[in-house]
Amino acid sequence: MELILDTAEVSEVAEIAAWGVLSGVTTNPTLIRRSGGDFIDTVCQIADLCSGPISAEVTATDVEGMLEQAHELKRILPKNVIIKVPCNPEGLEVCRSLSNDGIGVNVTLVFSASQALLAAKAGAMYVSPFVGRIDDTGEDGMQLIREIMGIWTHYPQLETKVLAASIRSTEHVIECMKVGTHACTMPTKIFRELITHSLTDIGIEKFLADWSAVEAEGRSHSS
Ligand code: G3P
Numbered sequence: 213m214e215l216i217l218d219t220a221e222v223s224e225v226a227e228i229a230a231w232g233v234l235s236g237v238t239t240n241p242t243l244i245r246r247s248g249g250d251f252i253d254t255v256c257q258i259a260d261l262c263s264g265p266i267s268a269e270v271t272a273t274d275v276e277g278m279l280e281q282a283h284e285l286k287r288i289l290p291k292n293v294i295i296k297v298p299c300n301p302e303g304l305e306v307c308r309s310l311s312n313d314g315i316g317v318n319v320t321l322v323f324s325a326s327q328a329l330l331a332a333k334a335g336a337m338y339v340s341p342f343v344g345r346i347d348d349t350g351e352d353g354m355q356l357i358r359e360i361m362g363i364w365t366h367y368p369q370l371e372t373k374v375l376a377a378s379i380r381s382t383e384h385v386i387e388c389m390k391v392g393t394h395a396c397t398m399p400t401k402i403f404r405e406l407i408t409h410s411l412t413d414i415g416i417e418k419f420l421a422d423w424s425a426v427e428a429e430g431r432s433h434s435s
Contacts, residue, residue, distance in 0.1 A: 213388065214264070214395035216375065217403060220247035222257045224400040229261045231407070236264030238318070238340075238377065238397045240296065241271060252288060259290035265337070267318045269296035270306075278306045286315055294337060296320050299327045304334040311335025318375065328360045332372035338395065342378035353378070354387045361391045382406055 214235035217228050220243035228234050237258050244251050251268075259266045268289060270281040282295040294316030297303035307317045311334065318338040319331035323346060331339040341360060343353035357376050364370055373394035379385060382405045388396045426432050 213393055214373070214375075215403070215406075216264070216395055216397035217262075218243070218377065218379070218397040218399050220244045220249065220254050220258070221400070222247075222249070222254060222261070225258050225261045228400060228403050234262050234264065235395065236266060236397075237262050238267040238296070238375075240267075240269050240320070255289055255293060259292050263292055265294045265316060265318075266290075266292055267296040267320075267338075268293050269320065273302065275302045275305050278302065279309060282306065282310055282315065294318055296340075299323075299331055299339075304330060307331060307334040307336050311337075320377065323356070325356065325359045325363055328374065329363065332370050336372045338373050338375040340375045340377040340397070343376055343384055344378035344380040346378075347380065354384065357388060357393055358391050361393060 215233055216236040216238055217225060217234060218238045219225060220239045225237055239255060244254060247254060255266060255268050268285050270278045272278045272281050278297060285293065285295060295310055296318045297306050297320070299319050299322045303319060307319055310317050316337040317335065318340055319336040320340040322328050322331065322339050322341040328339045328341060341356050343357060346353035346356055360374050364374060375395040375397055376388045376393050377397050379396055379398040379402060382402060385396050385398060385402065385406060
């Protein structure tokens with residue numbers, strides 16, 4: 213499963229990229245706003261730190277405006293940047309057009325299996341169902357991922373990857389792994405939690421204490 217970072221904080225991308233496990237980065241207007249940075253400069257810096265696909269979202273709402281923004285972004289941003297569009301009729305039209313031009317598209321704000329399938333048929337590279345925001349409504353967001361992955365198994369010719377988004381916990385990530393979700397984008401906090409275990413920390417402390425004792429006894433050199 214591709215592990216993708218959902219952030220517009222350049223320092224966080226540098227931190228996780230250093231682990232050697234980062235498959236890409238997703239940004240959105242909210243994350244850009246929160247970061248306080250310039251959109252183009254931020255995406256350029258991120259694209260420099262991570263060779264995987266970096267999602268940059270268009271903000272126009274009409275087809276012409278979205279296509280104009282998308283082509284402009286592709287012109288000025290590094291090659292590994294892909295275009296994020298919303299999952300609505302205009303987004304589908306833009307997705308088909310960009311896909312025909314060989315431009316990668318991430319169709320975002322997916323909340324149903326029918327939206328996911330339509331985005332795939334429009335040539336999306338990724339479809340992004342929002343798990344946490346469905347949980348927020350009192351329903352089970354993971355059920356949508358299970359449903360979509362189940363549908364995908366019936367159509368092996370589908371090349372579109374399912375990218376679980378709006379991830380709020382490590383449990384979400386593990387549940388995504390269990391059903392073979394292609395990719396998962398998560399905040400830095402969740403990434404850090406995935407690598408952390410109290411028994412690992414306790415184990416390291418114990419090994420270090422024992423090694424100090426070995427050194428104190430003068431037994432740390434072979435000759
Ligand atoms: O990738 C989409 C993500 O940024 C949305 O997450 O937590 O705002 O629902 P959230």
